[in-house]
């Protein structure tokens with residue numbers, strides 16, 4: 418059975434769980450407690466050596482023990498293997514890839530970093546760093562907000578891994594990031610609501626293992 422290394426707070430892990438569930442593939446979590454992650458479990462040399470040299474989750478472990486990392490690669494691999502959620506023609510597949518790159522570089526990445534600082538970091542966020550990250554988040558969110566005007570999905574007219582990837586961090590409670598999408602990004606908020614009804618969707622804190630942690634700052 419496929420094994421997914423990750424933890425509940427990890428939106429990148431959630432992206433993969435969303436797809437596995439949508440595909441109806443059997444999988445089991447390899448839990449890591451948030452406390453262990455925060456204490457540096459993925460940066461441990463032995464963990465890097467045995468699981469992922471990049472020091473990151475998610476990691477999808479195949480039946481033969483091969484470990485695949487980077488959510489975008491995992492999503493693409495599974496979508497290709499199953500012929501689902503990867504785009505219905507060559508143009509859509511390229512569009513999906515384009516949005517996966519954008520997500521990894523500018524959308525999930527800055528937002529996840531900011532949420533981590535605001536909710537889980539040991540020290541309160543530095544105001545200058547917070548201002549920088551929020552300006553980067555806003556510009557990435559406005560790109561997606563505009564793109565979603567008049568569209569139901571990120572690519573084409575059905576659910577793809579681009580939707581799963583870009584939305585990966587948006588289902589966590591608003592107090593973890595301070596972003597209330599309805600107030601400034603109504604198209605993103607409406608798309609998020611549609612995704613809650615999509616096949617495979619579930620609340621990250623219910624479908625991934627691990628304890629909830631109250632936001633700190």
Ligand SMILES: N[C@@H](CCC(=O)N[C@@H](CS)C(=O)NCC(=O)O)C(=O)O
Pocket residue numbers: 426427428429430459460472473474475486487488489521
């Ligand atoms: N681009 C990577 C990002 C993975 C990532 O940043 N994962 C976080 C947890 S959600 C992590 O393990 N961070 C460890 C670190 O940055 O030291 C992906 O999409 O898989």
